[in-house]
Amino acid sequence: MSGDLNEGDVERLRETIGGDVVLPGEAAYDPSRQAWNLAADQHPAAVVLAESADDVASTVLFATDNGLRVAPQGTGHGAGSVPDLSGAVLLKLSRLTDVSIDPAAGGARAGAGAQWRNVVGPAAEHGLAAMHGSSGTVGLVGYHAGGGHAWVGRSRGWACNNVRSFDVVTADGEQRTAAADSEPDLFWALRGGGGSHAIVTGMEVDLFEMTxxxxxxxxxxxxxxxxxxxxxxxxxxxxxxxxxxxxxxxxxxxxxxxxxxxxxxxxxxxxxxxxxxxxxxxxxxxxxxxxxxxxxxxxxxxxxxxxxxxxxxxxxxxxxxxxxxxxxxxxxxxxxxxxxxxxxxxxxxxxxxxxxxxxxxxxxxxxxxxxxxxxxxxxxxxxxxxxxxxxxxxxxxxxxxxxxxxxxxxxxxxxxxxxAEQNPDWRGSFPEEAAVRLADVRAAYDPGGLIVSNHDAG
Ligand SMILES: Cc1cc2nc3c(=O)[nH]c(=O)nc-3n(C[C@H](O)[C@H](O)[C@H](O)COP(=O)(O)OP(=O)(O)OC[C@H]3O[C@@H](n4cnc5c(N)ncnc54)[C@H](O)[C@@H]3O)c2cc1C
The missing domain is CATH 3.40.462.20 (Vanillyl-alcohol Oxidase; Chain A, domain 3)
Structure with missing residues (x-):
């Protein structure tokens, strides 16, 4: 058993979740802790490979009970500025890749592990296109957490402002939906404010007509x-x-x-x-x-x-x-x-x-x-x-x-x-008023600083 993790808690988590729990010393530890950016050498106290929002909620409660933080990660493209994870569970969302297109509503729903390449093909079947950037293997969640500079950004703005809703698990282990009419402050923070305010399990984004x-x-x-x-x-x-x-x-x-x-x-x-x-x-x-x-x-x-x-x-x-x-x-x-x-x-x-x-x-x-x-x-x-x-x-x-x-x-x-991989201080990315509001949202939704992001905001 690794570090100070409670053995009984680990066994219970393993039995409860549909995904996997991997600890240091186990054969699967090295491949599981690996990020897309191979220069990031992450050594978390445990890795959880989640398969559902329920798995995420169970992981949050497990981490809280064991005095650990939780570092959500989709692909690991942004792992270069993730801080030391020795006191954290690395929560991999990469198995949540479901994507569905709603052509009538002109939108796509995507699991937190979806990459842009999972969206563009299904969207094109309906004559629709998405607000991706230069890489098809970047994940939607981290991309929108950082703003999202899309090919069509000059005519449609930052991709984050084309998000309709997020399904999240907050630091108290609750599952919520953040949208304009539900948890509006959290919805505001998740659109370009970094990944520190809640753990995203799925999201809905605008598509637009372009073949x-x-x-x-x-x-x-x-x-x-x-x-x-x-x-x-x-x-x-x-x-x-x-x-x-x-x-x-x-x-x-x-x-x-x-x-x-x-x-x-x-x-x-x-x-x-x-x-x-x-x-x-x-x-x-x-x-x-x-x-x-x-x-x-x-x-x-x-x-x-x-x-x-x-x-x-x-x-x-x-x-x-x-x-x-x-x-x-x-x-x-x-x-x-x-x-x-x-x-x-x-x-x-x-x-x-x-x-x-x-x-x-x-x-x-x-x-x-x-x-x-x-x-x-x-x-x-x-x-x-x-x-x-x-x-x-x-x-x-x-x-x-x-x-x-x-x-x-x-x-x-x-x-x-x-x-801003070389400038991980998130405050530099916002005007003062927005930085204060981000810190307030963090204090309201994650007062204990459970969530570790690559730009630890708030
Ligand atoms: C080759 C390459 C090309 C790129 N091109 C563009 C581009 O054209 N436009 C652009 O805007 N950006 C671009 N980026 C930057 C990219 O958007 C960021 O690196 C982004 O963080 C990657 O998101 P991810 O989910 O793939 O990575 P991850 O490393 O998985 O996530 C990055 C961070 O997002 C947060 N996060 C991830 N998943 C969750 C979750 N489920 N819940 C809560 N927080 C979460 C975490 O804080 C995490 O550390 C590019 C990066 C690379 C490496």
Whole structure:
């Protein structure tokens, strides 16, 4: 028996729940504690693999009785900023993958273990699309807890403000529904306010009509970084809200699974999705093609579910650290600094240094919105650094520090929770009034601080 866990309590939990309880020392412990981000080395006092909301409620009561906290996790994409779990039960929700589409109501219900790739296909059967971001394997719950930057965000806002309801278990072990007309403060906090206020067991989200988009990626030799970055900045400054795009300076690893034209190469790329005709999309992107002939041009009309793949995010688990910082300006000097940091002259341990275009509806507030109401920053800087061995961590962290320092003149004072792995203090992601309200909701629903999140809010 591990640590101070009460043996009888563990046996009772095992008998009560439909899922599994795994303790340190057991053969299943290592695979069970593993997160999608392989760089996160989690050592919880126990792992519970839940199969129902009842399992979650039983786990909460078990943890309370044993003086442990509870760390809910869906996929583990956001595990990089989860604190030490030695005094916690790691509560895996990954088996709760049920998804159902209600075409008449234009919504989807998803279990807390659902990933976007589980939603986009069934939604498309009804001509509907979802508010996912660049990766199909990100889980809905953690994504919305951090706000949710979707391909269609510039026209539809933060994904969290398109959530209809959450089914939750609160720190007292009660099962509740949080929606506009039920537990409204909790509903507000769960929409972009981090994962500290309740354990989500399922949720209902808006879908919208879209069957296809003009989308894809253009890539150039890294030597063209300066012209492309400037052309992209100019293009985004005047872009309609239907056009979303990301600029990337990429180092493709020399691995056999990377396709031949990309393997081992340093390139500059623009990935985009346009809700409009291919003709209009081509016209919008013309300045990029005019700036330099692309090395690879993979653009065209794609079915809506393909948007969950066009960014080329890895579908399988990887060991990596992430950095993210909203930018308030992107003038010529900021573009030059960006290119200097990861362009042709730079030798950096990064997979990419990207700039996402925000703005549009992401910057517009609404009284009905949740904790992440709006963010005025028009761009967001992001970086991913691989850590195949623990010794690689220091080099990546030093690179992130150098990026942060060089881009500081244009960096927002606000962070964005879903991308703030290096700044786990949740307060930086909210205006003062929202931070106070989040702390109040935490005090009301989890006064003992039972729930551990990757941004321990409130
Ligand atoms: C490759 C990649 C691409 C990404 N692309 C985007 C993007 O385009 N747009 C965007 O907005 N974000 C993006 N992200 C960031 C992503 O949204 C966050 O990492 C998010 O935390 C992942 O959610 P998850 O549920 O998959 O991960 P998890 O690590 O399982 O969850 C993250 C946190 O959410 C909370 N949480 C999870 N499940 C529950 C639950 N059931 N109840 C209560 N709290 C819970 C916990 O605090 C947990 O620590 C990306 C991340 C990666 C790695």
């Amino acid at each position: 296809s988009a003009y989308a894809g990626g253009l890539l150039w030799e890294i030597e063209r970084a300066s012209e492309i970055a400037t052309a992209w900045r100019d293009l985004t400054a005047a872009a309609p809200e239907e056009l979303a795009s990301t600029l990337k300076l990429v180092r493709f690893p020399p691995f056999p699974e990377v396709p031949d034209p990309l393997r081992g190469r340093a390139l500059v790329g623009v990935t985009f999705a346009f809700r409009g005709s291919a003709d209009d999309g081509e016209e919008l992107l013309a300045p990029l093609r005019a700036a330099a002939d692309p090395y690879l041009d993979q653009t065209g009309e794609v079915p809506a579910p393909a948007l969950a793949e066009i960014a080329g995010d890895p579908p399988d688990p990887v060991p990596a650290l992430a950095f993210g910082a909203p930018l308030d300006e992107l003038g010529d000097d900021a573009v030059a600094a960006y290119v200097e940091l990861a362009g042709p002259e730079a030798d950096v341990p990064l997979i990419h240094l990207e700039i996402r275009h925000l703005g549009g509806a992401l910057a517009r507030g609404d009284a009905a919105n949740g904790a992440l109401d709006s963010l005025s920053s028009p761009y967001m800087l992001g970086a991913i650094g691989p850590v195949p061995v623990p010794e690689a961590r220091a080099g990546v962290e030093a690179t992130f520090a150098a990026i942060g320092e060089r881009m500081e003149p244009w960096t927002s004072e606000r962070t964005l929770l879903g991308f």
